[in-house]
Amino acid sequence: MSIMLNAENVWFRYSQEGDWALKDISLQVEKGEFVAVLGSNGCGKSTLAKLFNAILLPEKGDIIVEGINTKEEEKLLDIRQKVGMVFQNPDNQIVATVVEEDVAFALENMGVPPREIRTRIDEAMQSAGIYKHREKGPHQLSGGQKQRVAIAGIIAMRPDCIVLDEPTAMLDPYGREAVINTVKKLNKEYGITVVLITHYMTEAAQADRIVVMTKGKIEKMGTPKEIFSQVEYMQSLALDVPQTSALAYEINKHGFNLSTEAISIDECAAQLYKFLEE
Amino acid sequence: MLKDITIGQHFPGKSPVHNLDARLKIVITVLFVIVRFMSTNFPGLILSGVFVLAMYKLSGIPLKMLKKSIKPLMPLIVFTVILNLFFIKGETPLIKLGFVEIYPEAVMFIIVMISRILLLICGTSLLTYTTSTIALTDGLEALMKPLNKINFPVHEMAMMMTIALRFIPTLIEETEKIMNAQKSRGALLDSGSFSDKIKALVPILVPLFISAFRRAEELATAMECRCYHGGEGRTRLRQLKITNDDIRYTAVCMVTFAVILSMKLFFTRVI
Numbered sequence: 001m002s003i004m005l006n007a008e009n010v011w012f013r014y015s016q017e018g019d020w021a022l023k024d025i026s027l028q029v030e031k032g033e034f035v036a037v038l039g040s041n042g043c044g045k046s047t048l049a050k051l052f053n054a055i056l057l058p059e060k061g062d063i064i065v066e067g068i069n070t071k072e073e074e075k076l077l078d079i080r081q082k083v084g085m086v087f088q089n090p091d092n093q094i095v096a097t098v099v100e101e102d103v104a105f106a107l108e109n110m111g112v113p114p115r116e117i118r119t120r121i122d123e124a125m126q127s128a129g130i131y132k133h134r135e136k137g138p139h140q141l142s143g144g145q146k147q148r149v150a151i152a153g154i155i156a157m158r159p160d161c162i163v164l165d166e167p168t169a170m171l172d173p174y175g176r177e178a179v180i181n182t183v184k185k186l187n188k189e190y191g192i193t194v195v196l197i198t199h200y201m202t203e204a205a206q207a208d209r210i211v212v213m214t215k216g217k218i219e220k221m222g223t224p225k226e227i228f229s230q231v232e233y234m235q236s237l238a239l240d241v242p243q244t245s246a247l248a249y250e251i252n253k254h255g256f257n258l259s260t261e262a263i264s265i266d267e268c269a270a271q272l273y274k275f276l277e278e
Numbered sequence: 279m280l281k282d283i284t285i286g287q288h289f290p291g292k293s294p295v296h297n298l299d300a301r302l303k304i305v306i307t308v309l310f311v312i313v314r315f316m317s318t319n320f321p322g323l324i325l326s327g328v329f330v331l332a333m334y335k336l337s338g339i340p341l342k343m344l345k346k347s348i349k350p351l352m353p354l355i356v357f358t359v360i361l362n363l364f365f366i367k368g369e370t371p372l373i374k375l376g377f378v379e380i381y382p383e384a385v386m387f388i389i390v391m392i393s394r395i396l397l398l399i400c401g402t403s404l405l406t407y408t409t410s411t412i413a414l415t416d417g418l419e420a421l422m423k424p425l426n427k428i429n430f431p432v433h434e435m436a437m438m439m440t441i442a443l444r445f446i447p448t449l450i451e452e453t454e455k456i457m458n459a460q461k462s463r464g465a466l467l468d469s470g471s472f473s474d475k476i477k478a479l480v481p482i483l484v485p486l487f488i489s490a491f492r493r494a495e496e497l498a499t500a501m502e503c504r505c506y507h508g509g510e511g512r513t514r515l516r517q518l519k520i521t522n523d524d525i526r527y528t529a530v531c532m533v534t535f536a537v538i539l540s541m542k543l544f545f546t547r548v549i
Contacts, residue, residue: 055499077505085503092493093500097288097411097444104515106504111511118515135290139447153504 003064004161004193005029005052005083010061012047021047023216025061029195031160034187036207036224037197040238044216045197049165052195053083066160081110084154086164090146091138099141099149100125100134106157124156127190128182144175148182155186161193162186169199180206201228201242205263212237229260244268289407295337296408299524300417306531307405313535314398319545322538323393329534330400339407347403348396355392362388411443413516420518433509441497449490456485 005028012022022044029035039045050056051063054070063070065079087093096102103121112120125131128148138146147167154162164183168176180203187194196207204210210227212220214237220227228234228241231249240246244265248258258275262268290296298306314326334341368381406414419436426432460481461467467478 050499053503055502077507080503080505085500087496087500089493089496091448092496095441095444095497095501095504097440098290101410101412101515105501105506108512108514109505109507111513114513114515114517117513121515137288137447138444139451150500157504 002031002066003028004031004033004066005195006062006064007048007051007058008062008064010048010051010058010063012044012051012056012058021216022051022058025216025218027211027218027221029161029193031193032187032191034184034194034206034208035196035211036204036209037195037211037213038199038201038204038227038239039213043213045213046165048213049085049163049195049197052161052163053085054079055085077110081106081157082160084157084159084162086147086150086154086162086167088166088169090143090150090170093150094138094146094153097137098134099130099136099138102138102149103134103152103156106153110157120158121152121156124152127155127186128152129178142175143171144178147171147175147179151179151182151186155190155192159192161195163195163197165197166199167196168203176200176203201240205242212239224263225261228263231260288410289339289343290410291338291408293337293408294523294527295333295404297523298408298527299518299520300409300413301420301518302520302524302528303405303409304414304417304421306528307402309531309535310401311398313538314394314401317538317541318390319541320390321545322541323390323397325534325538325541326397326401327393329538330397330404333404334400337404337408339404343403343407344400347399351395351399355395358391358395359388362391411440415440415443416514416516416518433512437509445490445493448493449486452489453482453486456482 007025007027010022010025011020013020025044025048027048037045037048047056051058051070052065054063054076057063057071065082068075068079068082070079094102095105100121103124104117107117107120122131125134128151130145130148130152133141133145133149138149141149151162151164151167162183167183168179171179183194183196184206186192194207196203198204205224205228207224210220210222210224211218212227212234219237220233228245231241231245234241241249241260242263244263244267245260247268248260248262248271251258252260256275258271262271295303310326317323317326334344363380363384364378366381366384366387367379368383370381371379372382372385373380409417415436418439419432422430422432422435457467465478465481467475467482470478
């Protein structure tokens with residue numbers, strides 16, 4: 001497996017004398033991986049996202065995107081094409097007044113010939129599941145649909161990696177589910193590397209690997225099972241665990257011995273069933 | 279109340295008016311405005327009225343929309359009427375009430391003036407109703423392209439327009455949210471003297487501006503993330519192309535305008 005994103009001892013701060021927003025971050029994301037970044041507010045996870053496609057540049061250390069250092073200014077557009085970004089507020093990332101023209105925005109900027117734009121945006125809109133809304137205005141769509149328009153606008157660029165900065169924070173549960181399913185599909189079917197920054201543990205639980213950040217540092221890395229089974233530790237960082245792990249943890253407090261590694265509802269139910277049978 | 283503002287709203291459709299090339303549509307609209315100002319007789323006025331109505335019929339835009347776009351202009355119209363009714367003097371008064379004299383010239387003037395304003399509003403809003411804002415800005419950009427030679431930032435202007443139009447509904451929604459939030463905290467927005475009402479606007483405008491700036495910053499980042507780097511080397515999803523239909527419809531409009539103008543030769547001007 002080759003490495004998609006590589007952060008090497010990255011230090012970053014917003015002003016010269018200010019506090020460090022990121023302290024000595026080293027993180028490798030492999031091609032095709034689905035990584036979730038967890039952390040409480042102000043832990044630097046959004047800052048890290050912006051470093052990955054050269055919106056911000058590290059003060060010390062390097063970010064390497066498929067062999068390109070983000071500090072190479074002449075490669076800026078290549079980097080942005082390789083690493084697409086989706087932000088929290090869907091309203092503030094839609095430029096055009098019609099869905100399909102917004103999806104085409106990146107391709108227009110890249111100077112893709114009009115015919116090819118057409119085929120690529122149709123593909124992108126279909127994989128994001130918004131093809132039937134292509135002629136609507138953004139104000140006619142729900143939050144979840146708008147966020148999928150933003151995702152379509154990114155996948156039309158055919159990036160190798162998508163960084164999503166709390167894409168579901170402003171959505172209702174249905175919109176949230178639709179967006180996460182789209183992201184999972186992009187990862188599984190198209191092999192696009194995904195870095196998902198989120199507050200929701202159920203979303204993080206679906207990733208291949210979880211990175212936990214606090215105060216500008218990486219606290220822990222591991223599979224969702226490894227991370228969420230440490231209920232007390234997560235709580236000490238003011239982070240939740242999925243309700244399934246929390247349930248097992250609470251039951252264990254009363255002297256039982258359930259595994260907190262059962263994250264999905266099915267797994268948890270199966271475990272409880274087995275437990276009750278015994 | 280705020281939802282009534284319709285300028286800049288687009289009603290998607292497939293009528294000939296919708297399909298007409300944006301550049302031609304803009305030119306036709308500008309010509310219509312010019313013709314409207316030059317033609318000063320009744321037949322010309324009536325013909326323009328028929329033209330606008332026919333265009334609305336053809337485009338399938340409900341006439342209800344017309345009423346909506348005229349509504350915010352009512353104060354202006356009423357003001358014009360009152361002002362002109364009493365201040366235009368002719369030879370023999372039509373009605374005499376004490377010191378108030380109303381002359382037939384004034385009545386004529388008002389009729390022409392009002393129908394002019396109405397036709398202008400209706401005619402020009404048809405442009406925004408039937409043209410998506412992107413087509414509109416594409417058209418403007420194409421028409422203004424020659425200005426590039428004198429270093430006029432044509433693409434940047436077009437981009438600014440697109441974004442402004444895109445955010446009108448968003449900001450209207452936001453304004454309503456802020457108004458409700460302030461109302462729920464006891465702000466009195468609709469009552470009090472005129473100066474009270476103006477003062478009541480401050481707690482609405484300040485958060486609106488702050489949020490607009492924040493949006494602008496986020497939007498700029500999002501645009502950068504999608505490789506935006508100015509107009510250089512940009513292509514377009516939609517290529518502007520003039521079809522035979524476009525030429526036919528434009529010809530029809532031109533002939534109508536010529537007829538309206540030629541009325542000048544046969545009828546005396548009203549004002």
